[in-house]
Amino acid sequence: xxxxxxxxxxxxxxxxxxxxxxxGHQAAGLTANNVSCWFGAKKVLEGVNLDMAPGQVTxxxxxxxxxxxxxxxxxxxxxELVPSATLAGEILIDGVDIYRGAIPVTDVRRRIGMVFQKxxxxxxxxxxxNVLAGLKLSGLKTTRSERDDLIESCLSxxxxxxxxxxxxxxxxxxxxxxxxxxxxxxxxxAVSPQVLLxxxxxxxxxxTSTRRIEQTISEISETVTVVIVTxxxxxxxxxxxxxxxxxxxxxxxxxxxxxxxxxxxxTNPRDSRTNDYVNGRFG
Amino acid sequence: xxxxxxxxxxxxxDNSASEQVVTPVVRRSGVDRIFRSVATSSGVxxxxxxxxxxxxxxxxxxxxxxxxxxxxxxDSEWAPDQGGKFGIAAILPFTVQIAVxxxxxxxxxxxxxxxxxxxxxxxxxxxxxxxxxxLLAAVPSLIYGLWGLFYLQPRLITLSKWMANHMGWxxxxxxxxxxxxxxxxxxxxxxxAGVIVSLMVIPICTAxxxxxxxQAPPGEREGAMxxxxxxxxxxxxxxxxxGRGGIIGGSMLGLGRALGETIAVxxxxxxxxxxxxxxxxxxxxxxxxxxxxxxxxxxxxxxxxLMAAGLALFIITLLVNAAASTVVSKSRSxxxxxx
Numbered sequence: 001x002x003x004x005x006x007x008x009x010x011x012x013x014x015x016x017x018x019x020x021x022x023x024g025h026q027a028a029g030l031t032a033n034n035v036s037c038w039f040g041a042k043k044v045l046e047g048v049n050l051d052m053a054p055g056q057v058t059x060x061x062x063x064x065x066x067x068x069x070x071x072x073x074x075x076x077x078x079x080e081l082v083p084s085a086t087l088a089g090e091i092l093i094d095g096v097d098i099y100r101g102a103i104p105v106t107d108v109r110r111r112i113g114m115v116f117q118k119x120x121x122x123x124x125x126x127x128x129x130n131v132l133a134g135l136k137l138s139g140l141k142t143t144r145s146e147r148d149d150l151i152e153s154c155l156s157x158x159x160x161x162x163x164x165x166x167x168x169x170x171x172x173x174x175x176x177x178x179x180x181x182x183x184x185x186x187x188x189x190a191v192s193p194q195v196l197l198x199x200x201x202x203x204x205x206x207x208t209s210t211r212r213i214e215q216t217i218s219e220i221s222e223t224v225t226v227v228i229v230t231x232x233x234x235x236x237x238x239x240x241x242x243x244x245x246x247x248x249x250x251x252x253x254x255x256x257x258x259x260x261x262x263x264x265x266x267t268n269p270r271d272s273r274t275n276d277y278v279n280g281r282f283g
Numbered sequence: 284x285x286x287x288x289x290x291x292x293x294x295x296x297d298n299s300a301s302e303q304v305v306t307p308v309v310r311r312s313g314v315d316r317i318f319r320s321v322a323t324s325s326g327v328x329x330x331x332x333x334x335x336x337x338x339x340x341x342x343x344x345x346x347x348x349x350x351x352x353x354x355x356x357x358d359s360e361w362a363p364d365q366g367g368k369f370g371i372a373a374i375l376p377f378t379v380q381i382a383v384x385x386x387x388x389x390x391x392x393x394x395x396x397x398x399x400x401x402x403x404x405x406x407x408x409x410x411x412x413x414x415x416x417x418l419l420a421a422v423p424s425l426i427y428g429l430w431g432l433f434y435l436q437p438r439l440i441t442l443s444k445w446m447a448n449h450m451g452w453x454x455x456x457x458x459x460x461x462x463x464x465x466x467x468x469x470x471x472x473x474x475x476a477g478v479i480v481s482l483m484v485i486p487i488c489t490a491x492x493x494x495x496x497x498q499a500p501p502g503e504r505e506g507a508m509x510x511x512x513x514x515x516x517x518x519x520x521x522x523x524x525x526g527r528g529g530i531i532g533g534s535m536l537g538l539g540r541a542l543g544e545t546i547a548v549x550x551x552x553x554x555x556x557x558x559x560x561x562x563x564x565x566x567x568x569x570x571x572x573x574x575x576x577x578x579x580x581x582x583x584x585x586x587x588x589l590m591a592a593g594l595a596l597f598i599i600t601l602l603v604n605a606a607a608s609t610v611v612s613k614s615r616s617x618x619x620x621x622x
Contacts, residue, residue: 078509083406110511120502124524137512137520184506191510 027054027225028094028111028194030075035089036253037070037079044070046253048089050244052195057217057226059236059262062246063282067254068229071246072197075227076112077105093195106138113193117200119180121172121187128168130183131155134191150190158186159216178209185216189224196220198228202235214239233278237266245274337597344591346584355591360556361573363588364581371595373558377473377568378596381548382541384477384562385484389541390534392481393488400489401496402518413493420486428547431479436551439478440469443563454560471553473562476569479551480544484537491536495529496522528611535607539600545571570596 030052037045045067052058060068073079074087077098091098098108121130131151135142142150151168155161160182164175172183181201188196198217202210210232217226217239230236236243243265248254258265258274269275276282311319348355351369358370400412444466447458458468469475499522507517523530548569554576555566574589581589 076509078505081505081508106511106513108511109509114505114509116502116506116509118502120500120506122503122506122520122524125520133507133520134510134512137507137510137516139513139516187506187510 031092043253059240066246113188130172154186340594347588364585385480385541388481389484397492428550443469473567488533491533
């Protein structure tokens with residue numbers, strides 16, 4: 001197994017091979033082949049193989065510290081932002097390796113969006129500007145009417161339009177926590193990602209907001225592949241088609257113990273550890 | 284029922300006259316009380332010190348101010364000991380000009396340096412650069428002055444001449460035609476003094492800005508990166524908006540230093556007492572340099588006049604800083620961020 005020096009292949013060349021505002025874009029499949037991760041000398045993830053099929057919702061479950069968030073962050077090259085982080089193996093989007101320079105890193109992150117655990121709207125921007133931030137950040141020019149359409153369609157997809165349509169000029173931080181998180185989802189959708197990664201998106205939210213976001217996930221999953229890390233077993237059952245159970249034994253890196261259709265993982269797991277975890281016996 | 288807080292909810296107020304609003308009682312522990320008084324007295328000392336300095340300058344300068352009257356603000360020459368007029372109408376504009384030249388150079392340089400350190404530099408270089416900047420900030424201004432006088436000035440005046448010849452249509456760079464091409468008129472100018480002061484200001488500004496930029500919330504940075512943001516995009520949309528207060532604060536700190544810089548300016552300039560727009564040709568001045576130059580040779584009345592000039596500098600510095608802190612408090616600062 002060879003470890004890739006991820007920083008040296010980090011191309012930041014702009015490319016325009018994807019039309020950002022193309023409404024007919026397709027959800028893309030992600031494939032992880034034998035992915036291992038290190039922070040410095042510490043190996044935190046070993047030999048992960050996982051297929052995340054297009055248009056499906058894949059949930060990553062497992063106790064804290066089992067490497068599922070680390071794995072999620074390898075999927076759109078956020079992992080390498082941590083100094084001393086290294087990685088081996090390959091991640092393919094529709095069969096193309098994202099780490100070996102075939103796609104510029106900015107395009108990788110645009111095609112594979114991310115929603116974080118804590119809502120992080122840009123405080124210096126209004127609600128509308130937050131939605132358009134991705135376009136501005138990547139230097140894309142749009143017309144006024146394109147922008148207006150995009151704001152409405154993305155906020156609607158994120159289930160936020162009716163609540164904020166009269167507050168588009170308010171600062172993003174003026175919204176409630178749940179609204180902020182949906183704003184972040186709208187912001188991610190504005191650059192037409194083919195995959196959306198969600199890192200415990202509801203862990204800081206109340207049950208009502210959580211429910212709204214779960215609705216949003218099932219609505220967008222037709223056009224976007226979703227990979228979600230969650231600690232909430234009910235949530236995993238409600239939103240996901242497939243589930244991957246991660247576990248790290250003491251002083252060992254995290255691995256996938258079992259992976260399959262969500263129903264099977266929860267009702268008929270093959271591994272006893274999976275059974276124990278989904279039934280709340282540890283974690 | 285008792286209600287804790289400043290005011291009871293109004294809807295229950297009318298029908299229950301028996302309700303008593305409780306004023307929360309805070310009992311401080313011994314340690315807390317001691318710490319509180321130490322902190323309070325330190326804060327009070329700051330105020331006292333400001334008052335003492337201002338009051339001292341006012342009392343000492345009062346004799347001269349009484350004689351000069353409003354002329355202190357409108358007269359350009361400085362001859363208190365010869366029984367002549369004296370005022371800050373020339374030295375104050377010169378002081379401001381030097382400071383503006385210094386900031387004009389220092390702020391962009393400091394901003395870029397700070398951004399390079401926090402956003403682009405590899406970690407080793409980042410540490411080295413940070414240390415170097417801190418070291419530069421510690422170099423005494425006399426050293427800058429000497430180096431500027433003997434090394435930088437002879438080289439810098441070539442640039443002065445070029446600017447006078449090619450950009451003379453800008454009032455600040457205009458030089459009287461009869462000398463226009465001789466190098467001899469360019470040393471000891473506002474421009475040279477400003478450039479040298481800028482060298483002292485750059486490390487201070489850089490240190491403040493770097494500190495603020497490095498505190499830009501990681502959550503927002505990652506949010507911007509995850510949207511496919513370029514490095515520059517992240518700087519523009521996350522780091523700079525977050526650091527606005529620090530940029531202004533750092534610049535104002537630099538301005539304060541530039542306005543008050545004494546020894547380097549004294550070494551460079553040849554004192555002039557007629558205000559002018561042009562910054563390139565010989566002759567400049569500053570309040571601090573004037574005080575340093577005249578102090579040893581002044582009578583008590585002359586010293587009183589210098590004190591009055593010092594008071595003017597003190598007030599201007601206070602105004603600048605007050606303006607800066609107003610701007611900073613109105614912009615978003617680091618403390619208002621949760622991430």
